[in-house]
Amino acid sequence: MSKIFDALRKAEAEQRPVTPMPAFTPEPVPSSEDGLLARPLPESIHRELATLRNSIELVVPRKNKVIAFAGAVRGEGTSTLASAYARFLAQEMGTRVLLVDADLTGEGERLSAGPLALAEGFLQVVENGLPAGRAVRSFEGNGPHFLPSGGHSLQTMQVFAAERTRELLRDLGVMYDVVVIDSAPVTLYPEVPVLLSQTDGVVLIVQAERTRREAAQRAMNRLTSAGCNVIGAVMNRRRNVVPGFLYRRV
Numbered sequence: 001m002s003k004i005f006d007a008l009r010k011a012e013a014e015q016r017p018v019t020p021m022p023a024f025t026p027e028p029v030p031s032s033e034d035g036l037l038a039r040p041l042p043e044s045i046h047r048e049l050a051t052l053r054n055s056i057e058l059v060v061p062r063k064n065k066v067i068a069f070a071g072a073v074r075g076e077g078t079s080t081l082a083s084a085y086a087r088f089l090a091q092e093m094g095t096r097v098l099l100v101d102a103d104l105t106g107e108g109e110r111l112s113a114g115p116l117a118l119a120e121g122f123l124q125v126v127e128n129g130l131p132a133g134r135a136v137r138s139f140e141g142n143g144p145h146f147l148p149s150g151g152h153s154l155q156t157m158q159v160f161a162a163e164r165t166r167e168l169l170r171d172l173g174v175m176y177d178v179v180v181i182d183s184a185p186v187t188l189y190p191e192v193p194v195l196l197s198q199t200d201g202v203v204l205i206v207q208a209e210r211t212r213r214e215a216a217q218r219a220m221n222r223l224t225s226a227g228c229n230v231i232g233a234v235m236n237r238r239r240n241v242v243p244g245f246l247y248r249r250v
């Protein structure tokens with residue numbers, strides 16, 4: 001997975017402007033770093049992402065699906081992998097993909113960075129009844145669409161347990177081939193499994209040689225007792241031990 005990370009870093013040299021989905025948001029969004037989602041992924045990581053896709057397809061073969069990426073603890077590389085996977089599906093497989101920033105904690109590194117940190121998103125759709133189409137962004141090129149977090153909340157349990165969240169995931173799951181959820185970590189927030197149990201499958205991200213076995217086990221226990229369909233675990237930042245990243249059913 002380091003290969004993915006290094007290649008992504010290189011790809012950041014290019015900048016492209018963000019454009020909103022024309023049907024919903026006529027005002028262009030000036031952006032610098034959020035154009036990341038539009039940049040092509042380096043070919044060197046295609047094979048690893050294709051392996052991940054095959055593994056997900058095996059466990060969740062249905063055509064339209066909502067797949068969540070979640071770490072056991074903070075900083076596992078969840079957002080990096082979720083956005084790389086969403087870009088891969090959109091750019092290389094021609095899949096209609098929506099990437100959702102569902103980390104509403106306000107802690108950790110932000111996927112909704114730059115101007116999108118202030119944009120309406122998930123939170124306003126659930127709490128204020130904002131139509132989802134007004135909050136979804138698209139970018140130039142064939143990158144994934146993006147639903148920003150919409151900020152942070154101290155009431156994330158209420159947000160994730162709300163009927164509107166269930167409806168939102170169901171509606172988005174129909175509109176897109178794949179919805180990729182970038183989640184807050186499982187063990188730190190008891191409300192996270194409540195959200196993840198409403199998806200079709202969860203990919204647990206574990207950072208090699210960093211995440212303690214107990215934390216990974218605790219994350220698995222929380223996911224399974226919340227009724228989540230755990231697809232497997234991705235070992236991030238595994239260097240030169242096996243080619244690519246280690247993927248296995250847990």
Ligand SMILES: Nc1ncnc2c1ncn2[C@@H]1O[C@H](COP(=O)(O)OP(=O)(O)OP(=O)(O)O)[C@@H](O)[C@H]1O
Binds near residue numbers: 001073079185
């Ligand atoms: N394979 C990798 N090799 C080196 N650095 C990485 C790798 N994956 C992620 N990182 C870096 O680690 C940091 C955390 O990554 P990222 O934000 O994707 O993790 P996260 O699990 O989403 O974190 P958070 O819990 O804060 O949301 C970032 O600075 C990212 O650039």
Ligand SMILES: [Mg+2]
Binds near residue numbers: 080103108109111183
């Ligand atoms: Mg993150």
